[in-house]
Amino acid sequence: MKRREMLVGLAGLALGTSLPSLARQGATPMRLDKPREAWAALLPAPAYAVLFEEATERAGSSPLNEEKRAGTFVCAACYLPLFSSKAKYDSGTGWPSFYQSLPEAVATKTDWKLILPRTEYHCARCGGHQGHVFDDGPPPTGKRYCNNGLALRFVPEAEALPELRS
Numbered sequence: 001m002k003r004r005e006m007l008v009g010l011a012g013l014a015l016g017t018s019l020p021s022l023a024r025q026g027a028t029p030m031r032l033d034k035p036r037e038a039w040a041a042l043l044p045a046p047a048y049a050v051l052f053e054e055a056t057e058r059a060g061s062s063p064l065n066e067e068k069r070a071g072t073f074v075c076a077a078c079y080l081p082l083f084s085s086k087a088k089y090d091s092g093t094g095w096p097s098f099y100q101s102l103p104e105a106v107a108t109k110t111d112w113k114l115i116l117p118r119t120e121y122h123c124a125r126c127g128g129h130q131g132h133v134f135d136d137g138p139p140p141t142g143k144r145y146c147n148n149g150l151a152l153r154f155v156p157e158a159e160a161l162p163e164l165r166s
Contacts, residue, residue: 029104029125032078032166039077039126042165050150051077051128054120059094062149067096070157076150078126079162082106083145083152091137091144096152098145099137106130106145121145125164 040048049055064073073083073096082105083098091097104124111120111132119133130151137144155161 029080031124032126032164034126039128043077047076047150050148051075051126054129056131057095057148057150061094062096064096064149064152064154065094067154069154071159072155072157072161073098073147073152074155074161075123075126075128075130076153077128078123078165079153080105080123080125080164081161082123082130083147085154085157089138091146093144093146095131096147096149097137098147099139099141099143101145108133123151 036052039052043051046055046057050057067085067088069085071085072081073085073088074081081102083101087098087100089097089099101121106121107124107127108119108121111118120129121131121133122129128151129148131145131147134144134146135142153162
């Protein structure tokens with residue numbers, strides 16, 4: 001199966017489309033181990049700070065917060081598709097928010113930076129920090145994936161997804 005077909009299949013699974021061959025082969029993305037210096041050379045400094053130093057952008061500063069077109073939100077570092085626009089909603093927080101990620105697209109860990117534990121999520125492929133997930137989102141999941149806009153790139157539905165970075 002070609003990479004593009006797999007990515008389209010992942011998006012299809014998130015939207016309820018059935019692709020049995022993808023399910024049999026497994027949809028877990030290959031982990032990408034790239035030195036931090038290489039990411040720093042590829043990314044603008046603010047995006048690098050969010051993705052690989054776990055910084056947070058100022059609320060309301062991302063143009064993606066207002067993005068309403070159909071499409072896919074991909075990791076700004078490695079281009080792995082993370083969210084469908086169909087799962088995006090206005091949470092009122094000032095950050096792009098989603099009620100579910102694409103299958104196998106994000107991984108989580110506990111973040112203790114604010115003393116109380118929070119669930120941080122990051123790109124399952126490159127490990128880039130995306131944001132935090134909370135249990136105050138809308139149905140059907142009740143989740144709110146609160147994302148830094150600098151950690152994402154939006155690809156309109158009519159455009160081809162970018163090739164994954166290696």
